[in-house]
Amino acid sequence: MDNLELIEDLVMGEQFNIKQEKKEKLFLKIVLPQLEQNKSNPNIKAMYDKLGVDIKGIKTLEQVPYIPVNMFKYYELRICKTEQVVRVLKSSATTTGTPSKIYIDKKTSIRQTQGLISTLASFLGGKRRPMLIVDCANSNKQGSSITARGTAIRGVSTFASKTFYAMDSEKEELTLNIDRLKAFETKYKQQEILVYGFTYIVWSKFIKVLKQEGIKLDMPKLKLLHSGGWKKLISEKVEKKEFSDTVAQIFNTSAANVIDFYGMVEQAGVVFIDCEYGHKHVPDFAEIIIRDLQTLEEVKFGETGLIEVLSILGTSYPSQAILTEDIGEYIGIDNCPCGRHGKYFRFKSRVDKAEIRGCGDTFAEREAGR
Amino acid sequence: MINCYGLNGEFYESEIKFKNFYEIDTCLKMNLSELHEFPVQAIILIINEYSKKIATNREILRIEGAPFLCFYLKKINMEKQIKLNLGDIEYLNNFVQIEDEKYIKAQPMGVVCHWMAGNVATLGIYSVLQSILCKNSNILRVSRECVSSVYKLLELLDNIVVEFEGNNYSSKIILKNIALIYFNSADVNHNSEMSSKADARLVWGGETAVNAISLLPKKTTCKDLIFGPKYSFAVFDKSAIESNDFEEYLENLVTDIIAFKQKACSSPQVLFLEKSKLSVEEIAQMLCGKFEKMIKRYTNLDLEQAVSAKIINKRGEYSLSLDKLLYISKGLQYTILIDNELKLEEAITGRTIFIKEVDNIQDICPLITKNIQTVGIASKNTNKILEFADKVTAMGVNRVVKIGYMNFYDSPWDGSLIMSELVRWCSFNIKGMI
Numbered sequence: 001m002d003n004l005e006l007i008e009d010l011v012m013g014e015q016f017n018i019k020q021e022k023k024e025k026l027f028l029k030i031v032l033p034q035l036e037q038n039k040s041n042p043n044i045k046a047m048y049d050k051l052g053v054d055i056k057g058i059k060t061l062e063q064v065p066y067i068p069v070n071m072f073k074y075y076e077l078r079i080c081k082t083e084q085v086v087r088v089l090k091s092s093a094t095t096t097g098t099p100s101k102i103y104i105d106k107k108t109s110i111r112q113t114q115g116l117i118s119t120l121a122s123f124l125g126g127k128r129r130p131m132l133i134v135d136c137a138n139s140n141k142q143g144s145s146i147t148a149r150g151t152a153i154r155g156v157s158t159f160a161s162k163t164f165y166a167m168d169s170e171k172e173e174l175t176l177n178i179d180r181l182k183a184f185e186t187k188y189k190q191q192e193i194l195v196y197g198f199t200y201i202v203w204s205k206f207i208k209v210l211k212q213e214g215i216k217l218d219m220p221k222l223k224l225l226h227s228g229g230w231k232k233l234i235s236e237k238v239e240k241k242e243f244s245d246t247v248a249q250i251f252n253t254s255a256a257n258v259i260d261f262y263g264m265v266e267q268a269g270v271v272f273i274d275c276e277y278g279h280k281h282v283p284d285f286a287e288i289i290i291r292d293l294q295t296l297e298e299v300k301f302g303e304t305g306l307i308e309v310l311s312i313l314g315t316s317y318p319s320q321a322i323l324t325e326d327i328g329e330y331i332g333i334d335n336c337p338c339g340r341h342g343k344y345f346r347f348k349s350r351v352d353k354a355e356i357r358g359c360g361d362t363f364a365e366r367e368a369g370r
Numbered sequence: 371m372i373n374c375y376g377l378n379g380e381f382y383e384s385e386i387k388f389k390n391f392y393e394i395d396t397c398l399k400m401n402l403s404e405l406h407e408f409p410v411q412a413i414i415l416i417i418n419e420y421s422k423k424i425a426t427n428r429e430i431l432r433i434e435g436a437p438f439l440c441f442y443l444k445k446i447n448m449e450k451q452i453k454l455n456l457g458d459i460e461y462l463n464n465f466v467q468i469e470d471e472k473y474i475k476a477q478p479m480g481v482v483c484h485w486m487a488g489n490v491a492t493l494g495i496y497s498v499l500q501s502i503l504c505k506n507s508n509i510l511r512v513s514r515e516c517v518s519s520v521y522k523l524l525e526l527l528d529n530i531v532v533e534f535e536g537n538n539y540s541s542k543i544i545l546k547n548i549a550l551i552y553f554n555s556a557d558v559n560h561n562s563e564m565s566s567k568a569d570a571r572l573v574w575g576g577e578t579a580v581n582a583i584s585l586l587p588k589k590t591t592c593k594d595l596i597f598g599p600k601y602s603f604a605v606f607d608k609s610a611i612e613s614n615d616f617e618e619y620l621e622n623l624v625t626d627i628i629a630f631k632q633k634a635c636s637s638p639q640v641l642f643l644e645k646s647k648l649s650v651e652e653i654a655q656m657l658c659g660k661f662e663k664m665i666k667r668y669t670n671l672d673l674e675q676a677v678s679a680k681i682i683n684k685r686g687e688y689s690l691s692l693d694k695l696l697y698i699s700k701g702l703q704y705t706i707l708i709d710n711e712l713k714l715e716e717a718i719t720g721r722t723i724f725i726k727e728v729d730n731i732q733d734i735c736p737l738i739t740k741n742i743q744t745v746g747i748a749s750k751n752t753n754k755i756l757e758f759a760d761k762v763t764a765m766g767v768n769r770v771v772k773i774g775y776m777n778f779y780d781s782p783w784d785g786s787l788i789m790s791e792l793v794r795w796c797s798f799n800i801k802g803m804i
Contacts, residue, residue, distance in 0.1 A: 047689040050696060068686035075690050293678040294671045295701035306678075325679055352675040 003030050007312055010285040011114045015122045016340035018284050020333045023342060024061055027287055030312045031064060031320050032056075038318045043075045062289055062298055066308050066321035069266050072100035080105040080316040089151055091265045100266055105316035111285075112269025112313050116155040119283045122340070123259065123273050124159055124223060130188045131160030132181075134197025134206045136169040149198055149228075151268050156196040156225055166197075167205065174201060176209045185217050195224040195251075199260070200232045203243060210250050220253045227261045227271070234349060262347045266322050267309045272347070275338040279331055282342045286311045290330040290345060291323065304329045304348055325351040372560055375521050376550035379542045381528070383521070385552075391509075391563045394549045398481055398507040401546040405505050406478065410452070410462040412539035413503055415532040418445035420541070423526050430526060433519045434630055435492035438778055443499065451781050452503060455789035462505065462793070471801040476793035478505040479593060480569030485583055486520075487575040488513030489633040494520045496779050497572055497788075498548055504792040507547035509564060517552050524550060555579060562586050570792055573597065595791050597784050600635035600743035601714060603642065604773055607731050607755070610748035611646040617656065619748040622774025623723075624660045626746055627704075628668050629777045631677075632719040635784075636744040636769070636776045639717040640724045642734050650727045654697045654706050661704040661721070673702060677720040681705055684718055713737065731758055740766035743784060746776040 007030055010018075018026070035055045039045040044067075048055075053065050071077065078085065084105040091100035104112070133140075133153055140150045140157075157163055164184050167174045197206065202224075210217070224247060233243065244258040251257075262280055263271040272280035272288075282288050287310040290299050299305040307328040311319045327348040336344045373385035378397045388394060421443035424430050431437055441447070452459050456476055460466050465473035482501040486494045494516065498508050512520045530541035553560040565571060565586035570593045573583045580598040588594075604626065610619055626638050643653060673681070681702050688696040688707045695708040705722040707715075714737055715724045728734060731754075745767050749755045759770040768785045771778070781787060 042692060043690040046692050050689050067690075068682050070683050071686045071690055074687065077690075293675060293702070294673055297701070306682075323682060327675070351679045353679065354676060 003033060006030060007111070007285070010312065011111055012118060013284065015118050015283045016281055016342055019341050020343060023284060023287070027061060027310070027312065028058070031061075031310070032058060034312070034314075034320050035064065037315075038079055038320070041077060041079055041318070043077060044079075044318055061287055061310060061321075064310065064321045066323040067318055069100070069264070069322050069324045072102060072266055072317075073098040076101070076103075077317050078103040079314075079318060085316065089265045089268055102266055102268070103316050104268075108314050108316045108319075111315075113155065113158065115269040115283065115285050115311075115313055116271060117158050119271055119273065120156065120159060120225075123275075124194070127192070128159055128161040129192045129194050130184070131157060131163045131194040131196065132184055133157075133163055133165050134167065134195065134202050135165060136167045136174055137165045138169050151265055152198070152227055152263065153196065155269070155271075156194070159194055167201075174205045176206060178213070178215065181217075185219060189218050190221070192221045193219055193223075195219075195222050197224075197226055198228045199226045199243070200228070202226050202247065203233055203238060207246055207250055211246075215250075216252065217250055218252045220251075222251055222253055222257055224251065224253075224258045225261060225273075226258070227263055260347075262326075264309070264322075264324060266324075267311050267313075267319060269313045270309060270311050272345075275336060275340060275344075277336060277338055278346070279336050279338070279344040280328075280347060281336065281338075281340045281344050284342070285313060288328070288343055288345060289321075290328050299330050301330055301332055306351070307345070307347070327351060371553065373517075373552045374549065375517060375552070376524055376545065376548060379528075379546040381521070381525050391560075391567055394509060394551070395481070395567050398509070398547060398549060401543070402478070402480070402505075402507045404543045405502070405507065405547045408505065408539060408543060409534060410459055410503060410505070412532060412534040412537075413505075413544065414445050414448045414452075415534055416527075416530050416539065416541045416544060417443050417448055417499060417503075419530045419532060420527050423530070424523070427526065430522060433491060433523065435490060435777070435779075436523070439492045439495060439523075442496070442779060448503070451500075452789065454781055455787045456793070462503070465798045469801075471799070471803075473798040475796050475798070476504065477796045479792055479794055480506060481509065481567055482506040482570045482572060482792060483509045483564050483568035484511065484572045485575060485579065486510065486512045486516060487579070488515045490630050491516040491519035492523070493574055493779070495523050497574065500789050501570075501572070501792050502544055502547065504789055506570070506792060509549045509551060509567065511551050511553065511564060513555070514552060517550075520550060524548065565592075568592050570595065572788075575599075593791060595786060595788065597635075597786075599741065600768075600784065601717065601741050602634075602636050602638055602744040602746070602776060603640040603714065603742070604638040604746040604776070605642045605644075605731050605734060605748070605758075606773075607644045607747075607749040607751065608646040609750035609754070611643065611648055611653070613750050615750075616748075617660075619773050620653075620657050620660045621664070622772075623746070623748075624657070624664045625774055626776040627721055627723055628664060631672070632717070632721060634777050637717075637719070638723065638744075638746050638776060639719075640714055640726060642731065643725060643727045644731050645727055645729055650708055650725060651695065654695070654708055654725060657706055657723075657725075658697050658699075658704075661699065661706075665699070665703045671701075671703060671720070673720045677718070678702055680718050681720050681722055684722065732761070735761050735765060738762050738765035738767055742767045744769040744771060744776050746771060746773040748773045 032055055085103045086106050087104045089102040140153045166181050168177050244255040247258045248255040261271045261273040270286040289308040290305040292299050292305045304327055307326045308323045310321045329346045329348055331344050333343050334341050372388040375382050375385050421440040424440040461476040465475045467473050484497045494512050498510050501508050527541050532539050565588050572595045573580055574597045577599045688694040697706040708725045747770055
């Protein structure tokens with residue numbers, strides 16, 4: 001089987017089916033030629049040269065050279081030709097003010113959509129259903145560039161028979177349209193429905209408002225998917241359990257129907273969804289390595305480190321190995337009670353950017369004073 | 371709440387808690403007169419014994435900076451420091467005649483309040499003992515990270531008795547004049563109350579801490595010694611690079627980088643190399659070798675998440691760039707980043723050094739501001755570095771020291787002779803009266 005067929009099999013096939021040992025072999029077979037391809041980008045080539053990367057000598061996924069996620073903010077890491085770019089994905093730029101720019105060609109775009117669908121199908125089944133999006137329509141407007149929120153909405157929308165936006169955007173502020181929400185509830189409350197929103201928006205602009213207004217909804221058959229924005233919620237000391245319980249209460253459903261998934265715009269198409277045991281599973285076309293913050297080696301089970309996300313989806317940018325600024329706990333391989341194969345883990349937090357400040361901490365003042 | 375770990379000569383491993391500074395202040399005021407009666411020579415002898423106790427205690431010697439601390443506290447050095455700071459040791463004991471029937475004496479300030487930074491635990495000991503030599507009582511507020519180390523270090527000062535001119539003097543009296551405390555740095559009330567008790571305020575810390583404490587209410591007579599944020603770098607000239615000692619200089623540079631997790635104000639962040647027959651790449655490779663050797667001894671990296679993230683990002687930036695170079699360890703043990711931009715880089719810390727080549731070490735001078743504390747230098751040309759030192763110190767640098775000595779505490783520090791600031795110079799002038 002050539003690599004293209006193999007990629008298709010891994011992306012389109014039923015997910016979480018391959019045992020780790022076999023998966024690693026298949027993955028390496030696909031990734032190594034992709035790394036060769038990456039060298040067409042001068043920055044990537046410079047990186048491989050400086051780090052002495054010998055692609056033919058790579059024997060394990062841990063040896064695949066990774067790109068720190070922030071580098072997509074500062075370098076044009078495009079592998080395809082400019083004219084092949086169909087879309088540029090942009091991150092939310094909350095920390096640095098500079099968004100990541102991910103160049104997507106047609107092939108990558110298709111694979112990302114296919115990958116997302118086959119992953120979500122494992123949790124949602126194949127049936128399309130009415131979908132309520134806890135966001136405004138503007139967040140998913142058509143154009144050559146698209147934000148992280150838009151990317152996620154588009155992905156999840158493939159499971160929608162119809163989509164409804166619960167929010168309006170007024171002067172760049174999101175406001176809940178209660179009339180539209182109630183109309184959606186009246187029409188679909190007895191049906192299986194899908195709700196999707198960014199975690200922070202769901203909490204701060206939706207749930208909080210409904211609580212303030214004393215509004216409770218009745219949509220027991222929903223699946224609410226949410227992702228992103230945990231950093232802000234953690235700063236407000238909102239834990240995952242509190243989030244799920246509160247959301248479930250408002251919708252009159254079980255907390256098990258509130259599903260957190262972890263993903264990032266730099267690895268669009270790859271999402272890690274909580275199974276019923278609270279573990280995040282890795283789809284067959286992706287991989288994770290949780291790296292120790294001192295040695296950068298893969299941690300042992302039960303230990304935490306930086307989450308590296310590997311993917312075979314990208315042909316237009318180096319998606320093969322991206323080191324995130326998220327901390328995860330490595331839980332196990334192939335043996336989650338939910339039956340899914342491969343590695344599984346827990347998302348813990350964003351990297352703590354707060355440092356012990358001492359008398360050597362002067363650069364900002366010195367720069368300002370020059 | 372104020373967590374108090376040492377008061378009135380007693381230690382509290384499980385801290386005692388106070389709502390305010392009333393007990394602490396009362397206790398210190400009560401004990402000050404006993405310290406005032408001590409001849410300074412007795413204090414020096416006690417500190418000398420203390421230094422010996424540190425030197426023979428393996429656990430304490432593991433505290434970063436403790437080996438140098440015990441060297442610094444030796445009698446001969448203490449005497450030297452007092453002489454440098456005050457001119458004559460006797461000023462601390464008696465009125466000393468300086469003219470016909472005119473005398474001066476260095477009297478204590480009273481209560482000295484120390485706000486210590488979290489990056490160097492031993493600094494608290496330097497700060498408080500200099501104040502003790504000036505016979506002040508002290509409130510030593512340390513950071514949460516340093517409580518345990520400072521506690522262990524101070525505990526060792528207990529149970530020392532020395533004899534001077536036929537009298538015995540106990541270290542208990544010194545300890546009775548040190549209150550070791552911790553409270554949350556964001557607690558404005560405790561900070562304000564502590565500040566209002568101070569006859570002198572010694573503040574060591576980063577920009578935020580220093581600015582916040584500077585603005586607190588204080589007595590009109592209170593004297594401030596602010597050791598704010600500083601930046602340091604290293605310079606190797608051509609003569610050093612081409613000398614037989616070059617490898618040793620590189621080893622010393624690594625020692626300076628590794629100490630205090632590279633977070634001290636005296637830690638080098640950039641190495642400027644003067645053009646020589648060796649290329650920057652060759653030097654970087656040699657430096658790698660020195661790091662590799664040193665990291666076998668200093669295995670404890672203990673990087674904070676934020677520092678790891680910064681290093682990873684810098685490595686990414688330098689590896690992807692078309693005109694920058696890097697030499698790194700497999701893990702995050704060390705990072706050498708090379709580029710041609712003549713500027714000072716934001717301190718990454720965690721054993722990360724930027725290397726930049728210059729045509730002449732004088733080219734660095736335009737980068738100097740008053741925020742530069744230490745320049746670690748390697749050179750074989752005395753006249754050249756004397757000229758360089760004169761230039762950079764005129765522009766703001768406080769210390770130019772040989773490489774390997776950047777983090778060694780010394781007097782003057784940050785432009786101050788600290789002990790001379792912790793006394794009130796009092797005169798007694800009766801010329802023609804009697």
